[in-house]
Amino acid sequence: MDLVPKHAGAATESGSKDIPYCRKQKSLGLLCSNFLSLYDHDGVESIGLDDAASKLGVERRRIYDIVNVLESVGILTRKAKNRYTWKGFGAIPKALENLKREGLRDIGPAADTSCSEKISGPQISDDEEDEMCSDMNSLSQNDRSDSSSLLKRDSRKEKSLGLLTQNFVKLFLCTDMDMISLDDAAKLLLGDGKHTSMTTRTKVRRLYDIANVLSSMKFIEKTHHPETRKPAFRWLGLTVKPDNSTADSLIASDSKKRIFGTDLTNATTTKRLRMDEDRFKILKAHNQVQVKHENENEDETITAGKSYQFGPFAPANVPKVGDSHDGEGKEAVDWESLSASYRPQYHNQALKDLFSHFVEAWQSWYSEVAGKGRMKLMS
DNA sequence: CATTCCCGCCAAACG
DNA sequence: CGTTTGGCGGGAATG
Numbered sequence: 167m168d169l170v171p172k173h174a175g176a177a178t179e180s181g182s183k184d185i186p187y188c189r190k191q192k193s194l195g196l197l198c199s200n201f202l203s204l205y206d207h208d209g210v211e212s213i214g215l216d217d218a219a220s221k222l223g224v225e226r227r228r229i230y231d232i233v234n235v236l237e238s239v240g241i242l243t244r245k246a247k248n249r250y251t252w253k254g255f256g257a258i259p260k261a262l263e264n265l266k267r268e269g270l271r272d273i274g275p276a277a278d279t280s281c282s283e284k285i286s287g288p289q290i291s292d293d294e295e296d297e298m299c300s301d302m303n304s305l306s307q308n309d310r311s312d313s314s315s316l317l318k319r320d321s322r323k324e325k326s327l328g329l330l331t332q333n334f335v336k337l338f339l340c341t342d343m344d345m346i347s348l349d350d351a352a353k354l355l356l357g358d359g360k361h362t363s364m365t366t367r368t369k370v371r372r373l374y375d376i377a378n379v380l381s382s383m384k385f386i387e388k389t390h391h392p393e394t395r396k397p398a399f400r401w402l403g404l405t406v407k408p409d410n411s412t413a414d415s416l417i418a419s420d421s422k423k424r425i426f427g428t429d430l431t432n433a434t435t436t437k438r439l440r441m442d443e444d445r446f447k448i449l450k451a452h453n454q455v456q457v458k459h460e461n462e463n464e465d466e467t468i469t470a471g472k473s474y475q476f477g478p479f480a481p482a483n484v485p486k487v488g489d490s491h492d493g494e495g496k497e498a499v500d501w502e503s504l505s506a507s508y509r510p511q512y513h514n515q516a517l518k519d520l521f522s523h524f525v526e527a528w529q530s531w532y533s534e535v536a537g538k539g540r541m542k543l544m545s
Numbered sequence: 546c547a548t549t550c551c552c553g554c555c556a557a558a559c560g
Numbered sequence: 561c562g563t564t565t566g567g568c569g570g571g572a573a574t575g
Binding site for chain 3: 547548557
Protein backbone atom coordinates (compact mmCIF):
# COMPACT_ATOMS: atom_id res chain seq x y z
CA MET A 167 0.00 0.00 0.00
CA ASP A 168 1.21 3.35 -0.59
CA LEU A 169 0.69 6.24 1.59
CA VAL A 170 -1.47 9.12 0.93
CA PRO A 171 -1.29 10.37 -2.59
CA LYS A 172 0.40 13.40 -1.34
CA HIS A 173 -1.31 16.51 -2.37
CA ALA A 174 -2.35 17.65 -5.70
CA GLY A 175 0.38 19.34 -7.54
CA ALA A 176 -0.19 17.88 -10.92
CA ALA A 177 -2.56 15.10 -11.59
CA THR A 178 -0.18 12.52 -12.74
CA GLU A 179 -2.23 10.59 -15.11
CA SER A 180 -3.19 7.63 -13.11
CA GLY A 181 -6.24 6.75 -15.00
CA SER A 182 -9.58 8.20 -14.34
CA LYS A 183 -10.66 11.38 -15.88
CA ASP A 184 -9.12 13.97 -13.81
CA ILE A 185 -9.16 14.79 -10.27
CA PRO A 186 -9.28 18.52 -10.23
CA TYR A 187 -8.84 18.27 -6.55
CA CYS A 188 -11.36 20.46 -5.00
CA ARG A 189 -10.52 21.51 -1.56
CA LYS A 190 -14.09 21.51 -0.52
CA GLN A 191 -14.36 17.84 -1.02
CA LYS A 192 -12.00 17.40 1.81
CA SER A 193 -13.24 20.03 4.14
CA LEU A 194 -13.97 19.31 7.72
CA GLY A 195 -17.45 20.56 7.21
CA LEU A 196 -18.28 17.99 4.63
CA LEU A 197 -16.56 15.34 6.63
CA CYS A 198 -18.67 16.28 9.58
CA SER A 199 -21.85 15.97 7.58
CA ASN A 200 -20.82 12.58 6.41
CA PHE A 201 -19.90 11.55 9.86
CA LEU A 202 -23.23 12.62 11.24
CA SER A 203 -25.13 10.98 8.47
CA LEU A 204 -23.21 7.83 8.90
CA TYR A 205 -23.81 7.44 12.57
CA ASP A 206 -27.20 8.88 13.13
CA HIS A 207 -28.98 5.61 12.96
CA ASP A 208 -31.01 3.78 15.47
CA GLY A 209 -28.66 1.05 16.40
CA VAL A 210 -25.63 3.21 16.69
CA GLU A 211 -24.27 3.52 20.13
CA SER A 212 -20.61 3.01 19.89
CA ILE A 213 -18.27 4.46 17.38
CA GLY A 214 -14.81 3.28 16.61
CA LEU A 215 -12.36 5.77 15.34
CA ASP A 216 -10.73 3.37 12.97
CA ASP A 217 -14.06 2.39 11.65
CA ALA A 218 -15.04 5.96 11.09
CA ALA A 219 -11.78 6.79 9.44
CA SER A 220 -11.98 3.98 6.96
CA LYS A 221 -15.66 4.39 6.30
CA LEU A 222 -15.27 8.03 5.63
CA GLY A 223 -12.07 7.53 3.79
CA VAL A 224 -9.98 9.97 5.68
CA GLU A 225 -6.94 9.94 7.84
CA ARG A 226 -7.23 9.28 11.50
CA ARG A 227 -6.10 12.72 12.36
CA ARG A 228 -9.16 14.26 10.80
CA ILE A 229 -11.48 12.11 12.83
CA TYR A 230 -9.99 13.50 15.98
CA ASP A 231 -10.80 16.97 14.84
CA ILE A 232 -14.39 16.16 14.11
CA VAL A 233 -14.95 14.12 17.18
CA ASN A 234 -13.51 16.73 19.47
CA VAL A 235 -15.80 19.45 18.37
CA LEU A 236 -18.81 17.17 18.26
CA GLU A 237 -18.09 16.15 21.78
CA SER A 238 -18.01 19.75 22.83
CA VAL A 239 -21.57 20.11 21.76
CA GLY A 240 -22.76 16.94 23.35
CA ILE A 241 -23.30 14.75 20.37
CA LEU A 242 -20.62 12.36 21.39
CA THR A 243 -18.80 11.29 24.48
CA ARG A 244 -15.50 9.62 24.81
CA LYS A 245 -16.03 6.24 26.24
CA ALA A 246 -12.67 4.67 25.93
CA LYS A 247 -9.66 4.48 23.83
CA ASN A 248 -10.68 4.43 20.26
CA ARG A 249 -14.25 4.39 21.32
CA TYR A 250 -16.87 7.06 21.43
CA THR A 251 -20.47 6.92 22.43
CA TRP A 252 -23.13 8.42 20.27
CA LYS A 253 -25.46 10.58 22.26
CA GLY A 254 -27.42 12.06 19.45
CA PHE A 255 -28.80 15.45 18.67
CA GLY A 256 -31.04 15.23 21.64
CA ALA A 257 -28.07 15.81 23.84
CA ILE A 258 -27.32 19.13 22.29
CA PRO A 259 -29.78 21.26 24.24
CA LYS A 260 -28.51 20.03 27.52
CA ALA A 261 -24.95 20.56 26.52
CA LEU A 262 -25.62 24.08 25.40
CA GLU A 263 -27.46 24.75 28.58
CA ASN A 264 -24.46 23.71 30.55
CA LEU A 265 -22.17 25.76 28.45
CA LYS A 266 -24.26 28.81 28.91
CA ARG A 267 -24.53 28.38 32.61
CA GLU A 268 -20.87 27.80 32.83
CA GLY A 269 -20.12 30.81 30.76
CA LEU A 270 -22.33 33.11 32.73
CA ARG A 271 -20.88 31.88 35.92
CA ASP A 272 -17.44 32.74 34.79
CA ILE A 273 -18.31 36.21 33.81
CA GLY A 274 -20.99 37.11 36.27
CA PRO A 275 -19.34 37.81 39.55
CA ALA A 276 -18.63 41.46 39.45
CA ALA A 277 -17.77 41.49 43.05
CA ASP A 278 -14.36 42.76 43.40
CA THR A 279 -12.74 43.62 46.59
CA SER A 280 -10.03 45.86 45.44
CA CYS A 281 -9.63 47.67 42.27
CA SER A 282 -6.12 46.69 41.70
CA GLU A 283 -5.84 43.12 40.88
CA LYS A 284 -3.32 42.45 38.32
CA ILE A 285 -4.20 39.07 37.13
CA SER A 286 -1.02 38.04 35.67
CA GLY A 287 1.04 35.01 35.69
CA PRO A 288 -0.38 31.67 36.58
CA GLN A 289 -3.91 30.96 35.70
CA ILE A 290 -4.67 28.64 38.46
CA SER A 291 -8.00 28.03 37.05
CA ASP A 292 -8.46 24.67 35.61
CA ASP A 293 -11.62 24.58 33.71
CA GLU A 294 -13.47 21.77 35.24
CA GLU A 295 -15.17 19.83 32.65
CA ASP A 296 -18.59 19.73 34.16
CA GLU A 297 -20.90 17.16 32.78
CA MET A 298 -23.03 15.31 35.15
CA CYS A 299 -21.42 12.03 34.82
CA SER A 300 -18.05 10.65 34.16
CA ASP A 301 -15.19 12.43 35.60
CA MET A 302 -13.33 10.41 38.06
CA ASN A 303 -10.95 13.15 38.64
CA SER A 304 -9.16 12.61 41.80
CA LEU A 305 -7.49 15.45 43.48
CA SER A 306 -4.11 14.19 42.83
CA GLN A 307 -2.10 17.23 43.35
CA ASN A 308 1.14 15.52 43.76
CA ASP A 309 3.21 18.53 43.42
CA ARG A 310 6.68 18.58 44.61
CA SER A 311 6.18 21.81 46.41
CA ASP A 312 8.99 23.68 44.92
CA SER A 313 11.24 22.10 42.50
CA SER A 314 11.05 23.68 39.18
CA SER A 315 8.23 23.00 36.82
CA LEU A 316 7.45 26.51 35.93
CA LEU A 317 6.96 26.50 32.28
CA LYS A 318 4.72 23.83 31.10
CA ARG A 319 1.58 24.27 33.01
CA ASP A 320 -1.62 23.27 31.47
CA SER A 321 -1.64 19.67 30.67
CA ARG A 322 -2.17 20.71 27.18
CA LYS A 323 -5.86 20.38 27.51
CA GLU A 324 -6.18 24.08 27.69
CA LYS A 325 -5.31 24.45 24.11
CA SER A 326 -7.49 21.67 22.92
CA LEU A 327 -9.79 22.08 20.06
CA GLY A 328 -12.60 20.96 22.28
CA LEU A 329 -12.13 23.71 24.78
CA LEU A 330 -11.71 26.26 22.10
CA THR A 331 -14.97 25.12 20.65
CA GLN A 332 -16.76 25.42 23.94
CA ASN A 333 -15.44 28.85 24.54
CA PHE A 334 -16.33 29.87 21.08
CA VAL A 335 -19.87 28.70 21.59
CA LYS A 336 -20.03 30.35 24.95
CA LEU A 337 -19.23 33.56 23.25
CA PHE A 338 -22.43 33.29 21.32
CA LEU A 339 -24.52 32.02 24.18
CA CYS A 340 -23.37 34.39 26.84
CA THR A 341 -22.82 37.50 24.89
CA ASP A 342 -24.98 40.06 23.35
CA MET A 343 -23.10 40.15 20.16
CA ASP A 344 -24.39 37.68 17.74
CA MET A 345 -21.94 38.29 15.05
CA ILE A 346 -18.36 37.46 15.67
CA SER A 347 -15.42 37.38 13.40
CA LEU A 348 -12.91 34.67 13.91
CA ASP A 349 -10.29 37.23 14.40
CA ASP A 350 -12.10 38.81 17.27
CA ALA A 351 -12.92 35.45 18.68
CA ALA A 352 -9.30 34.54 18.58
CA LYS A 353 -8.39 37.66 20.42
CA LEU A 354 -11.09 37.14 22.98
CA LEU A 355 -10.31 33.57 23.61
CA LEU A 356 -6.69 34.24 23.70
CA GLY A 357 -5.37 32.69 26.78
CA ASP A 358 -2.59 35.10 27.01
CA GLY A 359 -2.35 38.78 27.32
CA LYS A 360 0.83 39.55 25.64
CA HIS A 361 2.42 37.38 23.02
CA THR A 362 0.33 38.77 20.32
CA SER A 363 2.27 37.18 17.65
CA MET A 364 1.75 34.00 15.84
CA THR A 365 -0.34 32.61 18.62
CA THR A 366 -3.29 34.37 17.15
CA ARG A 367 -2.57 33.08 13.73
CA THR A 368 -2.68 29.54 14.93
CA LYS A 369 -5.78 30.14 16.95
CA VAL A 370 -7.52 31.57 13.98
CA ARG A 371 -6.61 28.55 11.96
CA ARG A 372 -8.25 26.39 14.58
CA LEU A 373 -11.28 28.57 14.68
CA TYR A 374 -11.67 28.14 10.99
CA ASP A 375 -11.73 24.44 11.53
CA ILE A 376 -14.29 24.72 14.26
CA ALA A 377 -16.39 27.16 12.34
CA ASN A 378 -16.53 24.82 9.42
CA VAL A 379 -17.80 22.00 11.51
CA LEU A 380 -20.32 24.09 13.35
CA SER A 381 -21.45 25.55 10.07
CA SER A 382 -22.09 22.17 8.60
CA MET A 383 -24.40 21.49 11.49
CA LYS A 384 -26.03 24.83 11.05
CA PHE A 385 -25.10 26.01 14.45
CA ILE A 386 -23.62 29.06 12.94
CA GLU A 387 -23.50 30.67 9.57
CA LYS A 388 -21.03 32.80 7.87
CA THR A 389 -22.09 36.31 7.07
CA HIS A 390 -20.66 39.70 6.69
CA HIS A 391 -20.61 42.36 9.22
CA PRO A 392 -23.03 45.10 8.22
CA GLU A 393 -20.65 47.96 8.51
CA THR A 394 -17.37 46.40 7.93
CA ARG A 395 -17.23 44.09 5.07
CA LYS A 396 -15.48 41.72 7.32
CA PRO A 397 -16.74 38.19 7.36
CA ALA A 398 -18.19 37.01 10.61
CA PHE A 399 -20.30 34.25 12.02
CA ARG A 400 -23.78 34.40 13.35
CA TRP A 401 -25.34 31.97 15.74
CA LEU A 402 -28.24 30.00 14.40
CA GLY A 403 -28.61 27.44 17.07
CA LEU A 404 -31.05 27.69 19.84
CA THR A 405 -30.48 29.19 23.15
CA VAL A 406 -31.73 27.97 26.40
CA LYS A 407 -32.78 29.89 29.33
CA PRO A 408 -31.12 28.97 32.54
CA ASP A 409 -33.78 27.85 34.85
CA ASN A 410 -37.48 27.66 34.56
CA SER A 411 -40.30 26.19 36.43
CA THR A 412 -41.71 22.96 35.30
CA ALA A 413 -40.53 20.69 37.97
CA ASP A 414 -38.94 18.09 35.99
CA SER A 415 -35.41 17.42 36.83
CA LEU A 416 -34.30 16.00 40.02
CA ILE A 417 -32.63 18.18 42.48
CA ALA A 418 -34.34 21.36 43.24
CA SER A 419 -31.61 23.44 41.82
CA ASP A 420 -34.25 25.94 41.19
CA SER A 421 -33.37 29.40 41.11
CA LYS A 422 -30.12 30.60 40.68
CA LYS A 423 -32.28 33.38 39.70
CA ARG A 424 -29.82 36.00 40.37
CA ILE A 425 -27.00 34.46 38.74
CA PHE A 426 -25.13 37.28 37.40
CA GLY A 427 -28.02 39.40 37.71
CA THR A 428 -27.24 42.69 39.23
CA ASP A 429 -27.04 44.76 36.18
CA LEU A 430 -24.88 45.64 33.37
CA THR A 431 -24.21 48.99 34.82
CA ASN A 432 -21.58 47.66 37.04
CA ALA A 433 -18.53 49.47 36.03
CA THR A 434 -16.65 47.53 38.53
CA THR A 435 -13.37 46.37 37.47
CA THR A 436 -13.14 42.83 36.58
CA LYS A 437 -11.98 40.25 38.91
CA ARG A 438 -10.17 37.14 38.15
CA LEU A 439 -11.87 34.87 35.79
CA ARG A 440 -10.95 32.38 33.28
CA MET A 441 -7.98 33.42 31.37
CA ASP A 442 -9.98 33.74 28.23
CA GLU A 443 -12.94 35.42 29.80
CA ASP A 444 -10.49 37.79 31.20
CA ARG A 445 -9.60 39.12 27.87
CA PHE A 446 -13.21 39.03 27.04
CA LYS A 447 -14.03 41.38 29.81
CA ILE A 448 -11.56 43.91 28.76
CA LEU A 449 -12.71 43.90 25.25
CA LYS A 450 -16.21 44.04 26.47
CA ALA A 451 -15.48 47.20 28.31
CA HIS A 452 -13.93 48.80 25.35
CA ASN A 453 -16.53 47.81 22.93
CA GLN A 454 -20.15 47.78 23.62
CA VAL A 455 -20.58 44.21 24.28
CA GLN A 456 -22.89 43.28 26.99
CA VAL A 457 -23.68 40.07 28.55
CA LYS A 458 -26.90 38.50 27.62
CA HIS A 459 -29.57 38.61 30.19
CA GLU A 460 -32.01 35.88 30.36
CA ASN A 461 -34.42 38.59 31.04
CA GLU A 462 -37.40 38.35 28.91
CA ASN A 463 -36.38 41.53 27.32
CA GLU A 464 -37.61 42.01 23.89
CA ASP A 465 -38.06 38.65 22.67
CA GLU A 466 -37.58 39.52 19.18
CA THR A 467 -38.31 36.16 17.93
CA ILE A 468 -36.46 36.15 14.76
CA THR A 469 -38.03 38.15 12.10
CA ALA A 470 -39.84 35.80 9.89
CA GLY A 471 -38.48 37.00 6.70
CA LYS A 472 -35.11 35.60 6.39
CA SER A 473 -34.29 32.12 5.49
CA TYR A 474 -34.06 30.81 8.98
CA GLN A 475 -37.55 31.20 10.08
CA PHE A 476 -38.06 29.21 13.16
CA GLY A 477 -35.47 26.76 12.56
CA PRO A 478 -32.29 27.43 14.19
CA PHE A 479 -31.15 24.23 12.83
CA ALA A 480 -33.50 22.68 10.43
CA PRO A 481 -31.64 22.39 7.20
CA ALA A 482 -33.43 22.86 4.00
CA ASN A 483 -37.11 22.41 3.75
CA VAL A 484 -39.10 21.23 6.64
CA PRO A 485 -41.56 23.80 7.52
CA LYS A 486 -44.28 21.35 7.56
CA VAL A 487 -45.51 18.25 6.03
CA GLY A 488 -46.06 17.93 2.39
CA ASP A 489 -44.71 20.46 0.09
CA SER A 490 -41.81 18.62 -1.25
CA HIS A 491 -41.25 21.21 -3.85
CA ASP A 492 -39.74 24.11 -2.18
CA GLY A 493 -40.51 27.13 -4.16
CA GLU A 494 -37.09 28.34 -4.85
CA GLY A 495 -36.41 31.34 -2.75
CA LYS A 496 -34.85 30.60 0.53
CA GLU A 497 -31.62 29.48 -0.80
CA ALA A 498 -31.83 26.86 1.86
CA VAL A 499 -28.77 24.86 2.49
CA ASP A 500 -26.08 23.87 0.20
CA TRP A 501 -27.00 20.32 -0.18
CA GLU A 502 -26.39 21.31 -3.66
CA SER A 503 -22.75 21.88 -3.30
CA LEU A 504 -22.47 19.06 -0.91
CA SER A 505 -24.01 16.56 -3.19
CA ALA A 506 -22.22 18.13 -6.05
CA SER A 507 -18.95 17.05 -4.70
CA TYR A 508 -19.05 13.93 -2.75
CA ARG A 509 -15.95 12.01 -2.59
CA PRO A 510 -13.31 12.04 -5.19
CA GLN A 511 -12.92 8.36 -5.22
CA TYR A 512 -15.15 5.60 -4.07
CA HIS A 513 -18.41 5.81 -5.80
CA ASN A 514 -20.38 6.75 -2.82
CA GLN A 515 -23.81 7.69 -3.77
CA ALA A 516 -25.62 6.36 -0.82
CA LEU A 517 -24.76 9.57 0.82
CA LYS A 518 -27.73 11.18 -0.65
CA ASP A 519 -29.94 8.85 1.26
CA LEU A 520 -27.90 9.39 4.29
CA PHE A 521 -28.35 13.06 4.01
CA SER A 522 -32.04 12.63 3.74
CA HIS A 523 -32.08 10.57 6.81
CA PHE A 524 -29.99 13.06 8.55
CA VAL A 525 -32.30 15.89 7.79
CA GLU A 526 -35.27 13.85 8.71
CA ALA A 527 -33.83 12.85 11.99
CA TRP A 528 -32.92 16.33 12.83
CA GLN A 529 -36.34 17.54 12.01
CA SER A 530 -38.11 15.10 14.19
CA TRP A 531 -35.71 15.83 16.94
CA TYR A 532 -36.32 19.48 16.63
CA SER A 533 -40.06 19.28 16.67
CA GLU A 534 -39.85 17.09 19.66
CA VAL A 535 -37.89 19.68 21.46
CA ALA A 536 -40.02 22.51 20.29
CA GLY A 537 -43.05 20.70 21.49
CA LYS A 538 -41.71 20.60 24.95
CA GLY A 539 -41.49 24.30 24.88
CA ARG A 540 -38.48 24.06 26.97
CA MET A 541 -36.28 26.29 24.99
CA LYS A 542 -36.54 29.55 23.47
CA LEU A 543 -35.28 30.90 20.28
CA MET A 544 -33.27 33.95 20.18
CA SER A 545 -31.31 35.77 17.66
C1' DC B 546 -2.48 40.48 -2.70
C1' DA B 547 -5.42 38.42 1.58
C1' DT B 548 -8.26 34.90 3.41
C1' DT B 549 -9.30 30.23 4.13
C1' DC B 550 -7.83 25.96 6.01
C1' DC B 551 -5.72 20.85 4.61
C1' DC B 552 -2.02 18.09 5.39
C1' DG B 553 0.68 15.58 8.17
C1' DC B 554 4.96 16.05 11.09
C1' DC B 555 5.95 14.90 15.46
C1' DA B 556 5.39 15.36 20.50
C1' DA B 557 2.49 14.62 24.66
C1' DA B 558 -0.48 11.15 26.78
C1' DC B 559 -1.74 6.84 27.64
C1' DG B 560 -1.18 1.77 27.99
C1' DC C 561 8.38 0.27 24.29
C1' DG C 562 4.40 0.94 20.87
C1' DT C 563 0.07 3.24 20.16
C1' DT C 564 -3.34 6.68 20.49
C1' DT C 565 -4.30 11.68 20.68
C1' DG C 566 -3.99 15.87 18.83
C1' DG C 567 -1.08 20.59 18.89
C1' DC C 568 0.84 23.27 15.49
C1' DG C 569 2.33 25.62 11.53
C1' DG C 570 3.73 25.44 6.45
C1' DG C 571 2.09 26.59 2.54
C1' DA C 572 -1.33 25.30 -1.18
C1' DA C 573 -5.93 26.54 -2.74
C1' DT C 574 -9.17 30.23 -3.02
C1' DG C 575 -11.16 34.63 -3.07
